[in-house]
Amino acid sequence: MAQDAEPDLRELITARRAELELQAEKLSQQLQEVREELEELAVAERVARRLAEQLRVEREAVPAQAAGQVAGRPVLLVPPRERGMDEAVLPADYQRIMDVVRRAEGPVMVKQVCAGLGMSTEPARSEAMRAKLNRLAERGWLRKLADGKFTTTL
Template identity: 85%
Template sequence: MTQDAEVDLRELITARRAELELQAEKLSQQLQEVRDELEELTVADRVARRLAEQVRAESELAVTSPAGQVAGRAVLAVPQRERGMDETVLPADYQRIMDVVRRADGPVRVKQVCGELGISLEPARSEALRSKLNRLAERGWLRKLADGKFTTTL
């Protein structure tokens, strides 16, 4: 091989090496972008699952609006308790809460009721239940003690 041919061959090799290194760098950047996007999707999936669980929990233990319509008149979904009323006038989810509180050995905390009803202790879920317990207490179905526990008034 002549010296000129050897120089031309080395230049070709050097040029090709530079092209391949540039291509490798671009591929490396693309790979990092793909990994970053995968990580973002993993986080988004986690958030979506949490939101779905939260929506499911809220639908299971939805905060009932205080007033509904019956025969064109506003009525409380959780009525003020009056003498002679029984729990069957309450919506089903409130009846379940009342049953848990009634069966307890003593005053109960929100997290105890969550446990009995199989509700997660995540704030969104437990606060929805706390709201219902407070509503029952405000309307005379339960008593809320100074320490935040609840007990039946029966």
């Protein structure tokens, strides 16, 4: 009877060994999958850090006049124009620019707007004005012509 018990024990040991080897193989596969996912997450973290840094740099590069805060939330000081929107929503300096362009007999150059506002036409001033005119054009308040002149969209 001892001999009958011995084969049963060997079969149990063999079966258990097979189960454990199968479990070890599955665990090894899971470990490999976890390591691969960890590598992917590390890459994603690097990409997220780079994008965050790019956004930070871009935000710092935006002129202070381009954005403001209302109730602690960033807003555009020059909002995109929508049907029925009045120029009164624009900051005062942009309203004065719109007035100069509107009063002109035709499309205006940047230097004409500077002169109309009593500003110097030196390059630093005219480039700052060009940026404001472009911002107004990008947001639908003015129209920029192919020759670089600006006109009202009305």
